[in-house]
Amino acid sequence: MGELSVLINILGAAALLLWGLRMVGTGVTRAYGANLRRWINTGISNRIRALGAGTVVTLALQSSTATCFMAASFAGRGLMTTATAQAVMLGANIGTSLMAKLLTFNVGPLSAVLILGGVVVFRSGEGRRRHLARIAIGLGLMLLSLHLLHIASEPLRTAPQLQAVLRDLDGLWLAGLALAALIALLAHSSIAAILLILPLAAQDSFSLSFGLALVLGSNIGSALSPVLETGHEKPVVRRVPLGNLIVRLAGAAITVPFLETLAPLLAKIDADPVAVLVNFHILFNIALSVLALPLTGAIAALTLRLRPDEPMTDDQRRPRHLDESALGSPTVAIGAATRETLRIGDQIEAMLALSLDVLRGGTAKQAGELGKMDDVVDSLHEAVKMYLVRLSNEDMGEEERHRASEIMTFAINLEHIGDIIDRNLKELAEKKIKHHLTFSDEGFHDIEAMFALTMSNLRAALAVFVSGDVALARQLVAEKAEMRRLERSATESHLSRISSGRRESIETSALHLDILRDLKRINAHITSVAYPILEQRGELERTRLRPAG
Structure with missing residues (x-):
């Protein structure tokens, strides 16, 4: 002993x-x-x-x-x-x-x-x-x-x-x-x-x-x-x-x-x-x-x-900015996580653009690319999440903890958008191609307008995510109301065309309404980046409900 x-x-x-x-x-x-x-x-x-x-x-x-x-x-x-x-x-x-x-x-x-x-x-x-x-x-x-x-x-x-x-x-x-x-x-x-x-x-x-x-x-x-x-x-x-x-x-x-x-x-x-x-x-x-x-x-x-260089392969699923040596410095690590999350946003924008192209008249092969792009989003989201988890919560200041939480939340919302595109919009596009369906000119114009507003809101959300600009955050939330108005108007126009007996509108009715619904859901995830900023500045009401009685 x-x-x-x-x-x-x-x-x-x-x-x-x-x-x-x-x-x-x-x-x-x-x-x-x-x-x-x-x-x-x-x-x-x-x-x-x-x-x-x-x-x-x-x-x-x-x-x-x-x-x-x-x-x-x-x-x-x-x-x-x-x-x-x-x-x-x-x-x-x-x-x-x-x-x-x-x-x-x-x-x-x-x-x-x-x-x-x-x-x-x-x-x-x-x-x-x-x-x-x-x-x-x-x-x-x-x-x-x-x-x-x-x-x-x-x-x-x-x-x-x-x-x-x-x-x-x-x-x-x-x-x-x-x-x-x-x-x-x-x-x-x-x-x-x-x-x-x-x-x-x-x-x-x-x-x-x-x-x-x-x-x-x-x-x-x-x-x-x-x-x-x-x-x-x-x-x-x-x-x-x-x-x-x-x-x-x-x-x-x-x-x-x-x-x-x-x-x-x-x-x-x-x-x-x-x-x-x-x-x-x-x-x-x-x-x-x-x-x-x-x-x-x-x-x-x-x-x-x-240790020769490996053959050049642009593996989009590998994170580019998550510097392991920066984990000991929360400010530097949070900056790295921010840059990687912006990459996820860029990938989501590319998926939205490709979704619109496929719906406009693309091929099944193009639709299949959406699944691969979502795999990239999933991999980057997981990398950002695990990177932030490895930061010591005890050694971060209140502002750093708040920022890390914002990054995690936004990355999660972007990953959800990727899932909606992969599991919903892609399947709708594949059905359209498989059954040789065609949207009416007016109907597809409405869809294009909602896609355009969605991608515009996404770019604004990425800017808000980086800058924390309150005025831009307020504008982004206001665009959510505009999206609801646009979705309601497009739905009413579509139902009116069905009532008038338009063959294209009748054949694509389920697809049309599902696309509008999915774009509205995507916009809800996009605008979520604005709420923490507005809440921190006291710019949000506690509830949208009127007082009882």
């Missing part, structure tokens, strides 16, 4: 360290996510600036993995070349090594102050203040975890069995690389892996040269995680973490043969083994950046050969 207790305490302290790292990264992303993304994007003008941007952003996020995902996302959207993204990652490697250095300073008493102050601000503040409080709490937890880790690992560091294992491994550089890489991979962080190794180095549990091998392994392991997690992305995204892994592997391969030579040289600078390992971590990543920065173009070319 004694050994189990020690293990549990060590794992608990390590988990607290990882949670603190995550809280700091999340807090920084949510407070300054858009600024950090702009900062990275400003680095695309040259490789030196890109390297600096990667260093600064990683120091803020305390995670080179997060920076890697951000750079890969930019590369995937064509905002940054793979070569520039590799320069950003070289800077990220420097940033994460500097952060490990900062965490070795003795600032233990500060942890209680940071946690206490952070909790007080978090409970009393909102918006950015809560994010800043999260950063303070995360830093406090990290410092506290290091203190707990030192205490918890004391029995392990002095255990004869561990000393014997480490003595047996000492000199087996590949074993050290693999062990540290596994720890960093599991922890998703080279900082966490190195901070777990440093207490053992302080006890002289292994030679300095073996400690250097462990540091190299930590670098490799943290680069493996993004490679595995982006495995499902398109090739241009996967090239960025792959190039970073190649650079780190190459750096380790070049360095390993000289570990016995480097260890005594570094010990002359500082005899403390902890300082030696931390300094080596920084110097290694700086040297790697100096050597690899001129080669970023060649690295990009190599990753292109290893």
Whole structure:
């Protein structure tokens, strides 16, 4: 039980360290996510600036993995070349090594102050203040975890069995690389892996040269995680973490043969083994950046050969704007969801236009295309919905929560419109084609007028969705009344033609009335985007009913 207790305490302290790292990264992303993304994007003008941007952003996020995902996302959207993204990652490697250095300073008493102050601000503040409080709490937890880790690992560091294992491994550089890489991979962080190794180095549990091998392994392991997690992305995204892994592997391969030579040289600078390992971590990543920065173009070319572009297929069902790396910044993520929802609106407009063409005199093949277009709407709607669900409701401000709800509601209404077109209008068009029916000229003119108003209202609804313009929202609701008038007028005219014995009107009566009904339903879904805006501004009556009595 004694050994189990020690293990549990060590794992608990390590988990607290990882949670603190995550809280700091999340807090920084949510407070300054858009600024950090702009900062990275400003680095695309040259490789030196890109390297600096990667260093600064990683120091803020305390995670080179997060920076890697951000750079890969930019590369995937064509905002940054793979070569520039590799320069950003070289800077990220420097940033994460500097952060490990900062965490070795003795600032233990500060942890209680940071946690206490952070909790007080978090409970009393909102918006950015809560994010800043999260950063303070995360830093406090990290410092506290290091203190707990030192205490918890004391029995392990002095255990004869561990000393014997480490003595047996000492000199087996590949074993050290693999062990540290596994720890960093599991922890998703080279900082966490190195901070777990440093207490053992302080006890002289292994030679300095073996400690250097462990540091190299930590670098490799943290680069493996993004490679595995982006495995499902398109090739241009996967090239960025792959190039970073190649650079780190190459750096380790070049360095390993000289570990016995480097260890005594570094010990002359500082005899403390902890300082030696931390300094080596920084110097290694700086040297790697100096050597690899001129080669970023060649690295990009190599990753292109290893991860070539897939054959060009314009899969409309795949979302284009839902940036995974933006989920930590609600404002940016909501903007991405808005753009993707506009794509759904464009697809609905195309479906309405094709429906009218098919009703006018199209083919069964054209009608079948409506089903495929609805599949696109369904896929994009599901993607937007799941994307918004992954946003943390707790960390969004009231305005952000309200906007996310508006996006979700509008996307749902657009999906319902797609279903009406696919299941109703398409079937009506297919019946018309199958039975060789023809609308009367007057009747089809009424249908065209309702289609024209529907598409006009849809464009207005998309504008209201983006702008939140109250005047345009009022106009859109007024058009709903116009649609009711137009539908009633068209129905009366159609019944009048039936009464007069018009053959075309009699044959197409069921189709005609169903089309009018479906367009009216579609308009109801379209105008729904205006109600939250008008309700928020107090522009709506509570009920259309007259008072009783």
